[in-house]
Amino acid sequence: MTLEIITSDSLSPFRHGFFTRRGGASSGIFEGLNCxxxxxDQTDAVATNRARVADAMQVDLDHLVSVHQYHSAEVVALTEARQDRPKADAMVTATPGIALGILTADCQPVLFADPENGVVGAAHAGWGGAVGGVLExxxxxxxxxxxxxxxxxxVIGPSISQASYEVGQEYLERFLDDDPDNARFFAQGVAADKYQFDLPGYGLARLRAAGVQADWTRHCTYADPRRFYSYRRSVHDKDPDYGRLIATIRL
Incomplete structure (x- = not known):
């Protein structure tokens, strides 16, 4: 099956993509392009999937770089490709030929581009990283x-949408403690003590407040199991694990 790659004119002319799960070598609950x-998942299957992504990005596999993500605001600046996966949740580079790869399964994959000055970036922004300032x-x-x-x-890629992201009272209070204006990103849930959080809306607001032009592709990971992996859906389905989507950009 052919890879499915979501792109955005906003990131032109740089080669980039938010890869869906289609076209991969994994099977079972990981069926598709688990990276x-x-x-x-089987290590060989993941390696095959990543090799297909590298090929689509027109780089050698060892130039598809990723990090050990842990919901932080840490950013790594790369001048050369490295495979040691430093602990961080974002990468930036001005070096041609390095494909920055971020993994997600509901959290926001965010790709950045400055075409005027030749600099690109990629960030993993779950709610914790976004609150902590990883985008800025x-x-x-x-x-x-x-x-x-x-x-x-x-550009924010496929992420869990507000309609699918129910959270508790303590979650709402955490955001209101940070900024009372964050109430605008919450809607009342079905139960009185539940709320629906707009993660992409929050990410867009943070990016725009930082002076950056920002968009969301408007794809919900939870709502489309044929195209996207979703951590939250795997929990609801009682699956033992879940696949990871990859988003990548290069000069």
Whole structure:
């Protein structure tokens, strides 16, 4: 099956893509393009999937770089390809030929591009990383490499949508403690003590407040199991594990 790659004109002319699960070598609950070595999927299948992504990005496999994500605001600036997967949740580079790869399964994959100055970035932004400032930290790190935030464009890829993201009272209070204006990202849930959180809306607001042009592809990972992996859906379905989607960009 052919790979399915979601792209955005906002990130042109850089080669990039939000890859769906279609076209991969994995099977069972991981069926498709699972790119997460952190899953319990067969290592050979994940390696094959990542090789297909590298080929689509027109780089050698060892130039498809990823990090050990842990919901932080840490950003790694790359001047050369590395395979040691440092602990971080975002990467930036001004070096041609390095494909930055972020893994997600409901969290926001965010790709950044400054076409005027030749700098790109990629970030994993779940609610914790977004609250912690990973999006702003990525923009700052791009500027340190010569980017200008007035020229930076950011695109949020397939993420869990508000309609599918129910949270509890303590979650709402955490956001209101950070900024009372965050109430606008919550809608009342079915139960009195439940709320629906707009993660992509929150990400867009943070990016735009940082002075960056930002868009969301408007794909919900939870609602479309044929195309996307979803951590939350796997929990609801009582699956033992879940696949990871990859989003990548290169100069």
């Amino acid at each position: 997460g070595f952190g899953s319990s 930290a990525t923009v700052d790190a791009m500027e340190a490499l010569g980017a200008d935030r007035d020229h930076i464009r950011a």
